[in-house]
Each structure stands twice: as C-alpha cells, then as structure tokens.
Amino acid sequence: MLILGGGGELHPRARAIRPDLRTSVVCQQQTVPYLQQPDRIQRLVVLPAGASTAEWLAAARYIDQIDPVDRMVNYTEYDTDKTAAISEDLGLPAPSRDTYRYVSDKCAMRARLAAAGIDDTPAALVSTESEVRRFAESAGYPLICKPVSGVGSRGVSLIRSCDDIPTALRGGAEAAHTLDVTALMVERFHEGQEFSVEAFSDRGRHLVACVTEKHIEPTRFVELGHVLPAPLPTGSQDLVEKTVTDMLSALGVENGVTHTEVILTDGVVRIVETHLRPAGDKIPKMLAHVSRIDLVDALARQSLGLEAFEDVLAARRRFGSGPATYAAIWYASSDAGGRVDAVDGVEEARGMDGVVEVSVDVRAGDRLSPLTMSRDRPAHAWAVGDAPEEALQRARAAVGVLRFHVSA
The missing domain is CATH 3.30.470.20 (ATP-grasp fold, B domain)
Structure with a gap:
C-alpha cells in the first residue's frame, strides 16, 4: 500500500487487519513527527513543502518500481492534486481531480451544488473591498468571508455591514497566507x-x-x-x-x-x-x-x-x-493569552460521572492563546449520558473544574 500524506491511527488500523501489509509513505517534512509506527514503514520518502507534482510522481514511480503498489490511499485532505495525478499515472483508484477540486475549493463546490439544484447559496471570489460591496448589493448582508480552501476555522469572519469588510479581508488574507492559499471568498450567511x-x-x-x-x-x-x-x-x-x-x-x-x-x-x-x-x-x-x-x-x-x-x-x-446512549465533547477556551504556569483539576474531572476522557493539550511553559481557531483550544472532556442534555452537561462540568494558571 502506498500512503500519501499522514493518516494518524489509520495506518496502524490497516496493519492490524492485514499483519502482512507492506506500506510505503510519501509525505511532507512537517508530517514525519506525526507518523505512527514509523518502524513498520518499509519506505519513507520525505518531500519539502511546495514540492511539485512532478516530484510526487517521481517518488511514487520509484516506490512502484521497487515494490509494485497494489493499493493507494490518502487519508488526509492535503496534497489531493498530487494524489489524483499519481492515481492516474499508476492506474490505481482514488477520487477524481474534479471531486478533489470541488471539496478543496469551496467556490467550485458552491457552483457545482447550485448547478445540481442542491444548494443555491450565492458565493464569489473577492480580493478588494469594492468586490465585497458589489457582492453584498445582490446577496445582502450578513456575509461570511473565508479562505477558499481552509481548515480549523482559520480566517473565517462574519460581515454584518460594510464597516466589517476591511477587518474581514485582512483576517482572511492573514489566514490564507498560513494555509498556503491565495484566494478569499464571500458567501451568504445562514442563521440556524x-x-x-x-x-x-x-x-x-x-x-x-x-x-x-x-x-x-x-x-x-x-x-x-x-x-x-x-x-x-x-x-x-x-x-x-x-x-x-x-x-x-x-x-x-x-x-x-x-x-x-x-x-x-x-x-x-x-x-x-x-x-x-x-x-x-x-x-x-x-x-x-x-x-x-x-x-x-x-x-x-x-x-x-x-x-x-x-x-x-x-x-x-x-x-x-x-x-x-449519547456522547458529548466540550472544549476549554480563553479570552486572554499568557504563559501557562500550571493546570489543576484534571484528576477531579476524570472522576466525574459519565466522563470518558479528559485531555489537556498545554503544559507549563506553553503559551495560551485567545480563541481564534481550533488549535487555540487548550483542553477537552467528553462524556456519555442517557440524554443529550445529560451528556453535554457532564462534558461541560468536567471542563469547568479545570483551572489554568497563567501569567503574562
């Protein structure tokens, strides 16, 4: 099996099902620390961020020549254009280029769903305040502004009036840069x-x-x-x-x-x-x-x-x-930042009724950031209950006993 990108626990799961499975991995440098059971990977080809499709193809062909590939997977949502190219080159099944494009490019998805009569939410690519204002003239406020491809709620802003446009564009552009994306989009905001x-x-x-x-x-x-x-x-x-x-x-x-x-x-x-x-x-x-x-x-x-x-x-x-039976998870969040000195209450939270897991993702010396994206959440708890309200209350209560000691 040729695995493109990371995949977390899916690699060990596949090996547990097929103990004789041979795996080769092609991934970016930043993925390497997160590979599970690296000692059981037969071949690991590491490419720099921004490596071309030609480099990915060369890596896949090299592996296929040495140990012919029977199956190919990409368990992630990254490098999908390379995945489609390798699939076509090696003749192995994977989502099509169009499917990957619809999923990764939210404006393309909007156009496809509108054409199919499934969702006619108006959307447009934008780069300037005047383009947003023109879109608002037809779509109306409020609007959502976000990178055309993104994860973890990065750069997502609500535009309730023209006064919000500069801040939304600035925040979206900053997030797009970190996501290696150049385009921003706006679309109608739905309350619900x-x-x-x-x-x-x-x-x-x-x-x-x-x-x-x-x-x-x-x-x-x-x-x-x-x-x-x-x-x-x-x-x-x-x-x-x-x-x-x-x-x-x-x-x-x-x-x-x-x-x-x-x-x-x-x-x-x-x-x-x-x-x-x-x-x-x-x-x-x-x-x-x-x-x-x-x-x-x-x-x-x-x-x-x-x-x-x-x-x-x-x-x-x-x-x-x-x-x-219901399950619920709740995340800790902070309105202020600072250096974490200590976190108390973890064992108390783990001992509460219905609580299955409590996890703290920061340690002493780490920086606690105000909540702007998913990775800013410093802890979570999840719990079960006989009703949805009970499960949620238990998860929130467990997070509520966690105490973060923070200094400037």
Missing part, C-alpha cells in the same frame, strides 16, 4: 443550527452513520462542543441525510468516509463544506463508543479492498433500534 454529518460511501452508495449537533463560538465560528447523535425530529433527520447524500453524488464521491458540515435554517439544509476524511474532535471515537459504528475501522478495511459497507449498515440499524 449547525450539524455535521458522518457518512460512509462504497462504489457510489452513501450511508449516513450519524448526525452530530455542533456548538459554535458565534464570532470566530470555532467549534466548542459536539453532541451525538443529534436530537433531531425524524423529518429533519431525513432531510439532512437526503441533502448530504445528494451532495456526495453531485460531487462525485464514490468511496470513503466523509465529514460534512450543514446548517438547518427554516426547514432548508444548507451545505457549509465537506471533507473526504473522518471528522476530528473525537467524533469517530465517541460514535464508536455509543453505537459500535467504527468509521475509522471501516475506512481501513475499505482501503485494503475488503467489504465494509454492510458492516456499517448493520451497526447503524442496530444503533437506531436500541435504547439511545
């Missing part, structure tokens, strides 16, 4: 409850495994918490599922796990964005805990050419017919 949809696809068949309720910081749109399964009425659940599966078909998604963010507003489902990877923020782990729907395992099995769709379908049916 936000959810994420975790789905599994196999040869064009799509199955929604879970809908997750999201709790968002209202100005920077950073995710503060999640509850699953989302406490949705049946009609709303069905509408969300149909919209997302129609979207996956329209974008040409054939296989794999997807994580799609949507907003339910006035009985209409609006697509925010989708990703060709499992969700972050412990969502797959929480889902497996309460339902035995293990999307990470399913993806690992599928990447090896093994059947996985029917297993996910059977687990979903069992989960839907039995008594509900």
Whole structure:
C-alpha cells in the first residue's frame, strides 16, 4: 500500500487487519513527527513543502518500481492534486481531480451544488473591498468571508455591514497566507443550527452513520462542543441525510468516509463544506463508543479492498433500534493569552460521572492563546449520558473544574 500524506491511527488500523501489509509513505517534512509506527514503514520518502507534482510522481514511480503498489490511499485532505495525478499515472483508484477540486475549493463546490439544484447559496471570489460591496448589493448582508480552501476555522469572519469588510479581508488574507492559499471568498450567511454529518460511501452508495449537533463560538465560528447523535425530529433527520447524500453524488464521491458540515435554517439544509476524511474532535471515537459504528475501522478495511459497507449498515440499524446512549465533547477556551504556569483539576474531572476522557493539550511553559481557531483550544472532556442534555452537561462540568494558571 502506498500512503500519501499522514493518516494518524489509520495506518496502524490497516496493519492490524492485514499483519502482512507492506506500506510505503510519501509525505511532507512537517508530517514525519506525526507518523505512527514509523518502524513498520518499509519506505519513507520525505518531500519539502511546495514540492511539485512532478516530484510526487517521481517518488511514487520509484516506490512502484521497487515494490509494485497494489493499493493507494490518502487519508488526509492535503496534497489531493498530487494524489489524483499519481492515481492516474499508476492506474490505481482514488477520487477524481474534479471531486478533489470541488471539496478543496469551496467556490467550485458552491457552483457545482447550485448547478445540481442542491444548494443555491450565492458565493464569489473577492480580493478588494469594492468586490465585497458589489457582492453584498445582490446577496445582502450578513456575509461570511473565508479562505477558499481552509481548515480549523482559520480566517473565517462574519460581515454584518460594510464597516466589517476591511477587518474581514485582512483576517482572511492573514489566514490564507498560513494555509498556503491565495484566494478569499464571500458567501451568504445562514442563521440556524449547525450539524455535521458522518457518512460512509462504497462504489457510489452513501450511508449516513450519524448526525452530530455542533456548538459554535458565534464570532470566530470555532467549534466548542459536539453532541451525538443529534436530537433531531425524524423529518429533519431525513432531510439532512437526503441533502448530504445528494451532495456526495453531485460531487462525485464514490468511496470513503466523509465529514460534512450543514446548517438547518427554516426547514432548508444548507451545505457549509465537506471533507473526504473522518471528522476530528473525537467524533469517530465517541460514535464508536455509543453505537459500535467504527468509521475509522471501516475506512481501513475499505482501503485494503475488503467489504465494509454492510458492516456499517448493520451497526447503524442496530444503533437506531436500541435504547439511545449519547456522547458529548466540550472544549476549554480563553479570552486572554499568557504563559501557562500550571493546570489543576484534571484528576477531579476524570472522576466525574459519565466522563470518558479528559485531555489537556498545554503544559507549563506553553503559551495560551485567545480563541481564534481550533488549535487555540487548550483542553477537552467528553462524556456519555442517557440524554443529550445529560451528556453535554457532564462534558461541560468536567471542563469547568479545570483551572489554568497563567501569567503574562
């Protein structure tokens, strides 16, 4: 198996399923520290950031000549253009160039969904204040401004009036630079409850495994918490599922796990964005805990050419017919920055009712940053309960006993 980019726990999962699996990895230098079980990688080719498609192709061809590649995967959302090129060159299955483009370029996604009659949210590429103002004349305020490709809520701003445009463009441009993206976009802002949809696809068949309720910081749109399964009425659940599966078909998604963010507003489902990877923020782990729907395992099995769709379908049916157990995660956040001197309360939080995991991601000497993006969240706790409110209250209570001692 040729693995492009990182992939976290998916590499060990695949090796556990096939102990005789030989793996080669091509990745960027920044990925190397995060590779799991590096001693079990047969070949590791490290490329500099910004390496050309030709370099990636040369690396893949070199590996294929020495140890012919049977399967190829990219478990991440990075270097997808290189993945498509290598797929075509080696004749191995992977998402198409168009699918990768629709998913990574949010303006392209908007155009495709509008053409398919799924979501007509207006959007446009912008670079100047006058372009934003012209767009607002037709779309109206409020608007969202963000990098056309991005992760972790970086550079996302709400524009409620023309007074907000300069700050939004400046913040978006700064974030775009760190993301190695040049383009910004604006689109109509939708008021409503936000959810994420975790789905599994196999040869064009799509199955929604879970809908997750999201709790968002209202100005920077950073995710503060999640509850699953989302406490949705049946009609709303069905509408969300149909919209997302129609979207996956329209974008040409054939296989794999997807994580799609949507907003339910006035009985209409609006697509925010989708990703060709499992969700972050412990969502797959929480889902497996309460339902035995293990999307990470399913993806690992599928990447090896093994059947996985029917297993996910059977687990979903069992989960839907039995008594509900809910899971929720909550993140710590700060309005101020400083140097972390100590963190107290961790063991107390771990001993609270229903708490499954408490994790602190900063240590003494680290800098605590005000909340502007996902990586600014210094800790989290997740818990289970017999009702969504109970699970969420337990997770929030566990985070509430954590005490961060910070100095300037």
